Amino acid sequence: MSEAQIFTPVRRQGLLLHFGLALLLLGVSAGSLYFATQAAVGAYFVLLLLLSVLLLPPAVLAAYRGYALLRASYTLERDGLKLRWGLRGEDIPLPEVEWVLSAADLGYALPLPGLSLPGGILGRRMVEGLGLVEYLAGDAETLILVATRQQVYVISPADPREFLSAFQRVMEMGSLSPIEPLSARPAAFVQNVWGEPFARVLLAAGLGVMVVMFITAGVLIPGHGPVALGYDARGLPLQAGPPERALLLPVLGALTYGFNLLLGLFFFRLPENRPVAYLLWISSVAAGILLFAAVLILLL
Numbered sequence: 610m611s612e613a614q615i616f617t618p619v620r621r622q623g624l625l626l627h628f629g630l631a632l633l634l635l636g637v638s639a640g641s642l643y644f645a646t647q648a649a650v651g652a653y654f655v656l657l658l659l660l661s662v663l664l665l666p667p668a669v670l671a672a673y674r675g676y677a678l679l680r681a682s683y684t685l686e687r688d689g690l691k692l693r694w695g696l697r698g699e700d701i702p703l704p705e706v707e708w709v710l711s712a713a714d715l716g717y718a719l720p721l722p723g724l725s726l727p728g729g730i731l732g733r734r735m736v737e738g739l740g741l742v743e744y745l746a747g748d749a750e751t752l753i754l755v756a757t758r759q760q761v762y763v764i765s766p767a768d769p770r771e772f773l774s775a776f777q778r779v780m781e782m783g784s785l786s787p788i789e790p791l792s793a794r795p796a797a798f799v800q801n802v803w804g805e806p807f808a809r810v811l812l813a814a815g816l817g818v819m820v821v822m823f824i825t826a827g828v829l830i831p832g833h834g835p836v837a838l839g840y841d842a843r844g845l846p847l848q849a850g851p852p853e854r855a856l857l858l859p860v861l862g863a864l865t866y867g868f869n870l871l872l873g874l875f876f877f878r879l880p881e882n883r884p885v886a887y888l889l890w891i892s893s894v895a896a897g898i899l900l901f902a903a904v905l906i907l908l909l
Contacts, residue, residue, distance in 0.1 A: 614775050616683040616766035618747035623728010627675030634668035642864070646838075646857060654853065658860055665864070669871055674729040678747055683764050685775055689788035690755065692762060694731070694745045696795040696878075702787035705757045709776050711769055712752035719752060719763070730765070802877055811890035815866050818897035822859045822904055829908035830855060836907045855907050862900040869893040 638661045645657035677695025684691040690706065692699040712719045722732030722744050730746040739754075739761050746752055746765035753769050755762045766772040802808050835849035838857065870893065873886035 613684050613686045616685065616768070616772050616775075618678065618681050618683075618728075618765045619751065619767045620678055620681075620728065620747070623678045623726070623747050624675055626727055627671045627678065627729060631668050631672035631675060634664045634671065638662075638664040638668065642857075642860065645860075646854070649851075658856060662860060662863065665867055669867075674726075674731070677731075678728045681745070681747065683766055683772070685772070685779060686788065687779055687782055688784045688786055690776075691788070692745055692764065696793065696798050697745065698791060698793035699745075699762065700788050700791035701755070701757055701762075702790055703779065703784040704787055705759075705790070706780075707756045707758065709756070709773065710754045711773065712754060712763070715754070719754075721749065725749070730763075736761075798874075798878070802874065807887065808877070808890065811887065811894060812870065815870075815890060815893040815897055818894060818901055819859065819863050819866055822862055822897065822901045825901070826855055826859050826904050826908065829904075833908055838907075852908065855904060858900045858904050858907075862897050865896050866893045 641657045641661040641664070645654055645661065648654045648657060673695065677697070681694045682691075684693070687703070689703045690701045692701070720734065720736060721730055722734050724732070725744075727749075728747045730744050730749060730752075733741060733743045736742045739756075741760040742754075742763060743760060744763045746763050748765045748767075751765045751767065751769045753764050753766065753772060755764060803812075830852045833852040836852050836855055837846040837849045838854055869889040873889040875886075876882040876889070877886040
């Protein structure tokens with residue numbers, strides 16, 4: 610076996626689940642924001658605003674898990690094993706592998722990490738008899754354990770028997786030039802982004818504008834008269850409503866900032882795509898400044 614063999618997890622069910630959940634949460638978030646613009650100011654209005662914001666983090670998490678599953682792979686080479694799951698990557702030299710075993714042959718039920726779903730069995734936990742175990746798997750029925758000197762990795766190739774057979778052949782052949790060990794984690798990626806001075810300035814500026822806009826709106830709204838949010842087809846101001854509706858502008862700014870932040874992180878991964886990330890983050894700052902100006906015009 611001289612060429613690398615690429616194994617992938619079962620994807621269909623996990624992709625449908627995670628991307629479907631992400632779309633559902635985003636739809637409810639957008640709908641909540643829309644109905645907030647139509648609702649009378651009160652507890653219902655505040656609830657809709659909070660709902661539109663609070664549903665975004667789980668929607669992003671579901672979308673990322675779907676993306677990670679789509680890109681997941683286990684590459685077996687004569688000199689090592691390369692695990693990829695989203696922003697998580699691990700290169701294991703062959704001599705570091707102590708044993709490989711199907712979870713079905715473990716002798717007891719392998720406990721799964723919290724929030725495990727089809728297509729997203731991820732996380733780290735201590736397991737009695739195994740020590741530290743990291744899960745990079747998608748299907749609880751095809752789990753395989755790869756033990757190294759440091760910890761145990763749990764993966765789920767779609768064809769576990771073929772993976773075990775291929776690994777046995779690799780072990781029999783032996784390694785000629787072990788691959789270099791590598792460990793890439795999402796937290797390290799975020800640190801790399803924050804370590805770029807220009808990116809740090811843009812992200813901090815965008816966040817700062819959002820915070821100042823929320824504080825300004827909160828200070829100016831009490832005691833302010835009715836405000837009109839927009840104009841009709843004839844260019845005349847819409848019917849004025851309670852000043853609390855001006856909170857829609859900071860919320861819209863926060864949603865824009867969050868969307869551009871995540872999309873920018875996606876493009877930032879590759880050096881040739883970083884200008885796109887910078888443009889997105891610049892647009893977040895510009896949009897925040899414009900919305901802040903609108904808040905001042907409405908409330909001053």
